[in-house]
Amino acid sequence: MTYSRKWFVPTLYILFLMLPIYGLIAMSFKTTGEILGGFSFFPQNFTLANYKVIFTDPTWYNGYINSIIYVVINTVISVSVALPAAYAFSRYRFLGDKHLFFWLLTNRMAPPAVFALPFFQLYSAIGLFDTHLAVALAHCLFNIPLAVWILEGFMSGIPKELDETAYLDGYSFSRFFVRIFIPTIAAGIGVTMFFCFMYSWVELLLAKTLTSVAAKPIAATMTRTASSSGYELGLLAAAGSLTIIPGAIVIYFVRNYIAKGFALGRV
Amino acid sequence: MNKTLNQKAWWLVTPVLILVAFNAFIPLMTVVNYAFQETFGNNVFFWEGTTWFEQVLRSDRFHDALVRQLLFTGMILAIEVPLGIGVALTMPRKGHWASVCLVLMALPLLIPWNVVGAMWNIFALPEIGLLGHTLNSMGIDYNFTRQPVAAWMTTVLMDVWHWTSLIVLLCYAGLSSIPDDYYQAANIDGASRWAIFRFIQLPKMKRVLTIAILLRFMDSFMIYTEPFVLTGGGPGNTTTFLSIDLVKIALGQFDLGPAAAMSLIYFLVVLLICWVFYTIMMRNEEQ
Numbered sequence: 001m002t003y004s005r006k007w008f009v010p011t012l013y014i015l016f017l018m019l020p021i022y023g024l025i026a027m028s029f030k031t032t033g034e035i036l037g038g039f040s041f042f043p044q045n046f047t048l049a050n051y052k053v054i055f056t057d058p059t060w061y062n063g064y065i066n067s068i069i070y071v072v073i074n075t076v077i078s079v080s081v082a083l084p085a086a087y088a089f090s091r092y093r094f095l096g097d098k099h100l101f102f103w104l105l106t107n108r109m110a111p112p113a114v115f116a117l118p119f120f121q122l123y124s125a126i127g128l129f130d131t132h133l134a135v136a137l138a139h140c141l142f143n144i145p146l147a148v149w150i151l152e153g154f155m156s157g158i159p160k161e162l163d164e165t166a167y168l169d170g171y172s173f174s175r176f177f178v179r180i181f182i183p184t185i186a187a188g189i190g191v192t193m194f195f196c197f198m199y200s201w202v203e204l205l206l207a208k209t210l211t212s213v214a215a216k217p218i219a220a221t222m223t224r225t226a227s228s229s230g231y232e233l234g235l236l237a238a239a240g241s242l243t244i245i246p247g248a249i250v251i252y253f254v255r256n257y258i259a260k261g262f263a264l265g266r267v
Numbered sequence: 268m269n270k271t272l273n274q275k276a277w278w279l280v281t282p283v284l285i286l287v288a289f290n291a292f293i294p295l296m297t298v299v300n301y302a303f304q305e306t307f308g309n310n311v312f313f314w315e316g317t318t319w320f321e322q323v324l325r326s327d328r329f330h331d332a333l334v335r336q337l338l339f340t341g342m343i344l345a346i347e348v349p350l351g352i353g354v355a356l357t358m359p360r361k362g363h364w365a366s367v368c369l370v371l372m373a374l375p376l377l378i379p380w381n382v383v384g385a386m387w388n389i390f391a392l393p394e395i396g397l398l399g400h401t402l403n404s405m406g407i408d409y410n411f412t413r414q415p416v417a418a419w420m421t422t423v424l425m426d427v428w429h430w431t432s433l434i435v436l437l438c439y440a441g442l443s444s445i446p447d448d449y450y451q452a453a454n455i456d457g458a459s460r461w462a463i464f465r466f467i468q469l470p471k472m473k474r475v476l477t478i479a480i481l482l483r484f485m486d487s488f489m490i491y492t493e494p495f496v497l498t499g500g501g502p503g504n505t506t507t508f509l510s511i512d513l514v515k516i517a518l519g520q521f522d523l524g525p526a527a528a529m530s531l532i533y534f535l536v537v538l539l540i541c542w543v544f545y546t547i548m549m550r551n552e553e554q
């Protein structure tokens with residue numbers, strides 16, 4: 001295959017990826033009149049009015065704050081409980097370890113639609129309904145198995161001699177784990193956090209079911225606008241464009257590790 | 268790696284076990300409760316046995332949704348897997364351009380699912396969207412809110428747009444683990460492009476491809492938000508997949524019994540297909 005032809009496929013693919021995103025961003029700078037008036041590739045009457053609404057109306061910008069709060073709580077919980085568990089799976093044999101690992105993965109296969117209503121009842125019963133913690137805990141259902149899966153892959157790549165030498169040097173388990181082991185697999189933790197962030201950030205069904213006002217995520221705020229379609233397309237487009245930014249920042253920081261994350265994980 | 272036998276390792280697993288069990292067991296028991304019993308509120312339950320299961324398994328509505336779901340998952344896998352492999356093979360392997368490609372390609376993965384739906388809705392609107400406008404001005408009569416075929420094409424295209432990058436990323440990871448020596452050796456032997464793919468690149472990608480296909484299968488089988496925002500399951504019922512139908516029955520009509528029975532059947536179908544696929548792939552790996 002020649003050099004020039006090789007560039008053709010990825011370039012075309014990226015162009016295909018960018019077109020809908022461009023459409024969204026272009027629309028966010030248009031006035032309602034222009035959007036409904038017909039199609040234009042570039043905004044004719046460039047306006048920032050849509051963004052102004054989002055940054056000044058608390059029901060809008062609180063959505064972003066709520067989403068970020070529960071995503072961060074979820075990422076912290078998922079990674080911190082997954083770390084010791086992944087260590088156990090990668091280093092030790094114990095009664096029922098293989099079954100436990102597969103059972104964890106089956107939770108990744110559970111359709112959120114199945115769990116929406118029971119989750120609503122469960123979290124209402126324990127008084128956590130409409131809190132950030134409820135959404136963060138609910139997202140643990142699929143993020144903890146994923147975190148254990150990825151971390152276990154990374155840890156299995158670290159030779160066991162590291163642990164043994166440390167124990168011979170008189171390190172206790174907890175001191176070894178915090179001082180030596182965690183810094184060694186820092187890249188793996190970064191990748192895991194990326195995936196936890198990603199899946200918690202993009203999920204809507206559970207987040208919407210478990211909140212009403214106080215912890216309402218941005219995605220749910222947007223669906224309200226979507227249902228009154230037509231009139232607020234520009235606003236919807238602006239809100240959508242802004243949801244791309246946190247993800248883009250996260251990708252930029254982990255770009256060299258993303259691909260490794262799943263590749264090192266064991267099926 | 269040979270692992271030491273250590274039953275105390277259970278302590279390390281306990282926090283994960285408690286958190287996941289809390290989220291999995293209690294809701295699952297609720298579903299089971301509703302699936303076998305009838306309730307008229309006030310926590311009074313009447314044993315119904317397998318009535319709901321028989322009702323769901325016999326209903327045309329469930330069959331249709333299942334067939335649509337299988338068709339959809341089959342279609343997106345048939346498009347995304349070859350396309351993902353193709354893009355991964357042709358993208359630059361090192362340097363700045365590789366980073367740029369990775370960042371741009373990963374972008375769709377991090378957009379909230381309802382935004383993906385809304386974005387494609389806007390993109391495909393017949394008069395004012397980029398895609399819809401272009402197709403219509405080319406003389407193709409396209410309106411995804413009214414034509415079932417157009418709605419299907421748009422939904423499939425949206426999923427290809429959304430998830431092919433995951434397969435690209437994973438294949439790219441598999442490919443970058445191949446040392447340069449392999450390619451040099453292949454060149455010396457005068458191997459064809461196809462032979463390099465078949466005997467060097469494909470075996471190296473096999474493991475990551477398994478993960479990719481499993482993940483794509485699971486996620487596409489559970490798809491809810493994107494088609495719900497894009498088409499709302501319409502026109503008619505033509506894009507009502509299993510999850511959309513389930514939510515309609517459970518929260519729309521509040522038929523909890525059939526919804527719970529359907530949930531369990533649905534979950535078992537996903538588990539079964541994943542387990543079969545996983546076992547076959549693992550057996551191949553051992554050989």
